Amino acid sequence: MDRQPIYVVSGGSGETAQRMVQAALTQFAKGESSALVRRFQNVRSHEDVERVLQMAAEKRAVIIHTTVSREMRAYLADRCAELRLTQVDLFGNLLDTLALYLRERPEERPGSFHAVGDKYFRRIEAIEYAQKYDDGIDMGGLPDADIVLVGISRTSKTPLSMYLAMEGYKVMNVPLVPGIPLPPELEQIPQGRIVGLTIEPDRLQEIRAYRLKRLGASGSADSYSDLGQILEELAFADGIFKQHRRWPVLDVTGRSIEETAGLVLDRVFGKERAV
Incomplete structure (x- = not known):
């Protein structure tokens, strides 16, 4: 049986999303062995999204993304719906909720979490x-x-x-x-x-x-x-x-x-x- 593809899509390095996916997979008996996780980083334009989704459509992959741009999140969700691909937005609801709580719009800077992580590990x-x-x-x-x-x-x-x-x-x-x-x-x-x-x-x-x-x-x-x-x-x-x-x-x-x-x-x- 072919391993089920999971495409991790990010405007930054994608490391955060990949770690979350791999952590979730450990909760399934065959999760890590049956799922093929592939990471796509620096996906920041419609053209980048289309290139990934065309590959995903051929493999019927699940799309899991941490795109910080509201416009890009909406575009990705719409295109996944058109291609009948399952997509999971790891950041969207969190960013929207924090924006309401903090009464401030997110800066939508890809890779900023990774930069914070790098600083922490350097310390x-x-x-x-x-x-x-x-x-x-x-x-x-x-x-x-x-x-x-x-x-x-x-x-x-x-x-x-x-x-x-x-x-x-x-x-x-x-x-x-x-x-x-x-x-x-x-x-x-x-x-x-x-x-x-x-x-x-x-x-x-x-x-x-x-x-x-x-x-x-x-x-x-x-x-x-x-x-x-x-x-x-x-x-x-x-x-x-x-x-x-x-x-x-x-x-x-x-x-x-x-x-x-x-x-x-x-x-x-x-x-x-x-x-």
């Missing part, structure tokens, strides 16, 4: 990336980094990485520790992606002392918040930054994560930064 991927490559644990993902943050401990590298990840940027952060050389991999990527972070010593001492208090640390851990130790670390970082003149260096003292993130994006992407 998820960026968050997973930031978590995996936090604190220079693994340099394997460096070629994929949009931004690399470099600085000593408690210069906001991790929270800044996560904030930028929420904006869809893959961010790796690398700690600077006196006596430990920079990972050589940093020299192999475009230097404009790397941003140095610094901070005023007094403020860093306050931050580290507070962190130690929260952790309940004492004894040898006190050197972590010792001003002399902090000055040594900052001098080491400053030396690294001077060796890498192409790295912009940002002072995070008194700045919110949001403000610093904006400055990072400006330094790395400049006029190319997406609004």
Whole structure:
């Protein structure tokens, strides 16, 4: 027995409609095996519709569509009726109902849902990336980094990485520790992606002392918040930054994560930064 054809027709990519159809087919014992789903994307003119419907008429296919244009939906429905083809409009009733509820006409932009979906998945991927490559644990993902943050401990590298990840940027952060050389991999990527972070010593001492208090640390851990130790670390970082003149260096003292993130994006992407 020939598989029953289902034609998914969309003014955009058609991925949303195809996923809905495939999800529905799982509710039938023979659904996925007996139905042949074929996707037609970027169907935006009467000529595009006619080309698909002529093929559908030959196969007696069911038409399932997510056409956002009211005029195109009406045209497709009329032509399916003339050709005696079954058609299912996945978006029409929803768009009409929302238009009444919101008291606003839909913009009828094909592919807009797909664009939103892409942004969502980029954000998820960026968050997973930031978590995996936090604190220079693994340099394997460096070629994929949009931004690399470099600085000593408690210069906001991790929270800044996560904030930028929420904006869809893959961010790796690398700690600077006196006596430990920079990972050589940093020299192999475009230097404009790397941003140095610094901070005023007094403020860093306050931050580290507070962190130690929260952790309940004492004894040898006190050197972590010792001003002399902090000055040594900052001098080491400053030396690294001077060796890498192409790295912009940002002072995070008194700045919110949001403000610093904006400055990072400006330094790395400049006029190319997406609004």
